[in-house]
Amino acid sequence: MADLDLRTHLAAALAAAPAGPVWVGFSGGRDSSALLHALAALPEAHARGLAAIHVDHGLHADSAQWAVHCVAYGAALQVPLTVARVRVTRDRGDGLEAAARAARYAAFADALPAGGVLALAHHRDDQAETVLLKLLRGAGPEGLGGMRPLRTFAGGWLWRPLLDLPRRALADYVAAHGLACIDDPANAEPGLARSFLRHTILPQLARHWPDPARALATSAALCRDAARHLETEAATALAALQAGIAAGPDATSLNATGWCALPAALRGRVLERWLHAQGLPAPTRAQRAALEHQLTTARSDRVPRVAWPGAELRAWRGRLYAMPTATDPPRDWQLDWDGAPLALPGGGRLGLQPQPVVLDPPLRVRQRRAGEQLRPAGDRHTRALHNLFQQWSIAPWRRDRCPLIEDADGQLLAVADLACTAAGAALFARLGAHPQWQSATRADPPAIASAGPLR
DSSP states (O other): OHHHHHHHHHHHHHHHSOSSOEEEEOOSSHHHHHHHHHHHTOHHHHHTTOEEEEEEOOOSTTHHHHHHHHHHHHHHTTOOEEEEEOOOOOTTSSOHHHHHHHHHHHHHHHHSOTTOEEEOOOOHHHHHHHHHHHHHTTOOHHHHTOSOSEEEETTEEEEOTTTTSOHHHHHHHHHHHTOOOOOOGGGGOTTSHHHHIIIIIHHHHHTTSSOHHHHHHHHHHHHHHHHHHHHHHHHHHHHHHTTTOOSSTTTTOEEHHHHHTSOHHHHHHHHHHHHHHTTOOOOOHHHHHHHHHHHHHSOTTOOOEEEETTEEEEEETTEEEEEOOOOOOOTTOEEEEOSSOEEOTTSSEEEEESSOOOOSSOEEEEOOOSOOEEOOTTOSSOEEHHHHHHHTTOOHHHHTTOOEEEOTTOOEEEETTTEEOHHHHHHHHHHTOEEEEEOTTOOSOOOOOSSSOOO
8 A cells, every 4th residue: 555655646746746857865764765666666757867866975984885775776776876975064063964964965966967856755754843943943934834845956956745745654665665774873863953853852742732743744834825925025025125226326226214114024035035136145133133223223324234244235325235245445555557357456347448458558546545636527626536426426335446547647537437537538538448347236327338538
């Protein structure tokens, strides 16, 4: 009966799975042994290029022998099997379980062919453990939704076809077929979080509540539904907070007042979605709370800033700007410039457009210091540079990173691509090329690439 139930279940799940070669993440333990054996009995799985991958973490003295067992197991089923040996490092401070998992999934991602479907043997009892772990870590609906049956992964899919089945169904299948399985002693190590939940907490729960794993899996499904709804609402809210600004200095910014006014259940999701779209990490809950506090209490002439590893947020003129964390360039930095694209110490690049031109003699590029003045071409007045920055609506954190262009005598010719003096405009007109300041994180007016003089 176990044979029929598991294979029938997998045949139906496989028919509904995305197209692509199926690879099984195979540890050699009981659960993955049942999954691989049952899939190998399905001709439709072989027709999709059924294969397996075993990750040798090197954490146990017998791990090399386990790899030999897995190779033989795959050969007996006529399933090609790859052994990936990894080095588990714990330099992130996440603990052994998390470090091993990270190394394992990295190996899966490297091996999975494009469009492939990675099948893992997680079942309903595993889901219960995951939900409890997430609950104890203070997760919201997304985390309490537990493992997803299907999600994108490494250019393909991660597929968990057994999440609706209890551990007992797999144990019965293994017993019915007399399958030889690896027993990793780490699975019974009480110091590991999952092992503690599996062998101590869940059995205690079962003494008071019938089938707690089923109840927790049901709650996970309800939380996934709630999380999907919140994600839809977050996408709608984000679009509204960015509406009407398709280009220019605010194109990637966010309406700060509108964000603060969102329901608490959406603020974090909207912020995370916005940051991830820019390739930036999201803040912790405490860092987000600090941002909210600054936005609601800071004086209008202040520029609130909250930073965390890899990113920082600044608020200015009612909008939020996100950027990678960066240090301000040294005040005394300067360099002779021959016109070739130049990497700037504060981030970004300076070049000439519409085509590179050799500057002979070279010009000098330096950082802003203090007290600079500029008379823009066509303007009757000489103005302090800091006043011009305000007039041009240059964000405060960009001003000290703005490159200034001088001639060999120290005469200021241009402020990046924002303005030229009459002498600078004449020089660049003769060259047929004008400065272009590029920065992936700038919140300033776009570079001027026309052949006419800069303002």
